[in-house]
Amino acid sequence: MKERFRRFKDISVSERILNTVFLLTIGLGYLAGLANLYYTHQGLDGKAGLSIEDVVISYHGSNSQTRLGTAVKGIMKPNLRYASDQEVILEWISSGADEPGYIEKVAPILNRDCIICHTPSINPSLPDLTHYAGVAEVAHGGGATIPTLVRVSHIHLFGIAFILFFIGKIFLLCEINVYVKRIAVVIPFAAMLLDVVSWFITKSTPSFAYVVVISGALMGISMGMQIVLSVYQMWFFSRKNAGVNP
Numbered sequence: 001m002k003e004r005f006r007r008f009k010d011i012s013v014s015e016r017i018l019n020t021v022f023l024l025t026i027g028l029g030y031l032a033g034l035a036n037l038y039y040t041h042q043g044l045d046g047k048a049g050l051s052i053e054d055v056v057i058s059y060h061g062s063n064s065q066t067r068l069g070t071a072v073k074g075i076m077k078p079n080l081r082y083a084s085d086q087e088v089i090l091e092w093i094s095s096g097a098d099e100p101g102y103i104e105k106v107a108p109i110l111n112r113d114c115i116i117c118h119t120p121s122i123n124p125s126l127p128d129l130t131h132y133a134g135v136a137e138v139a140h141g142g143g144a145t146i147p148t149l150v151r152v153s154h155i156h157l158f159g160i161a162f163i164l165f166f167i168g169k170i171f172l173l174c175e176i177n178v179y180v181k182r183i184a185v186v187i188p189f190a191a192m193l194l195d196v197v198s199w200f201i202t203k204s205t206p207s208f209a210y211v212v213v214i215s216g217a218l219m220g221i222s223m224g225m226q227i228v229l230s231v232y233q234m235w236f237f238s239r240k241n242a243g244v245n246p
């Protein structure tokens with residue numbers, strides 16, 4: 001005799017109600033998550049709205065928006081003895097602001113024009129420009145730090161795994177091709193993993209921002225389809241077909 005697995009038509013109305021309120025709440029929570037993502041990431045590149053550039057800046061950072069770069073183009077410019085030194089500093093920033101370049105080209109300028117004020121013993125509240133570590137702090141464009149990424153990954157993997165597991169458990173009660181089903185329950189997990197891994201890669205390789213967006217979208221879409229199909233079959237499909245497929 002063929003083994004019988006539970007399907008929506010086997011569960012009570014109470015269980016359907018519980019499943020439905022759970023799925024709808026998760027769906028709403030996901031939409032709120034998307035809105036939160038929009039508000040925390042949009043406009044980072046200076047333009048309204050969410051773009052791939054915003055994603056690059058939040059994980060990788062941006063060499064065009066450093067505090068040092070902004071200062072030498074703006075309020076600190078008059079402190080430079082030679083205007084041409086501005087170019088030297090900006091080029092060093094955009095090429096990654098490394099230590100050898102600092103020692104060779106940038107330290108002589110800062111030591112001559114800036115450290116009169118930017119020394120902790122004189123102005124403890126100003127960026128310390130007397131040594132590489134202090135300068136590097138204002139010469140790099142931010143982006144997510146490894147500890148932040150590790151923390152967010154931990155929260156994501158733990159939290160979302162639970163959510164996907166329960167959504168998947170309900171989705172398994174659908175009447176669809178079993179091969180489609182077996183693949184469909186894996187996709188959101190795989191997409192979530194790819195998303196998290198690509199945050200770390202985007203930190204060093206900005207073009208991976210596309211993978212962040214595509215895998216994030218794939219997780220949302222696959223999860224959304226499981227929710228929609230489950231709710232639909234629970235209330236409409238299964239009753240209409242009850243008894244047809246015993």
Ligand code: HEC
Nearest residue numbers: 067068071072076079080110113114116117118126127138
């Ligand atoms: C006469 C004193 C003085 C000199 C010289 C000086 N600075 Fe400043 N710098 C300041 C003060 C004061 C501030 C704080 C200004 C503010 O927050 O509005 C500041 C702020 C900064 C900041 C931080 C801006 C931010 O994002 O908050 C940077 C970077 C900076 N200076 C770089 C430089 C560089 C590079 C030079 C040399 C070319 C230089 N400064 C020379 C007094 C000085």
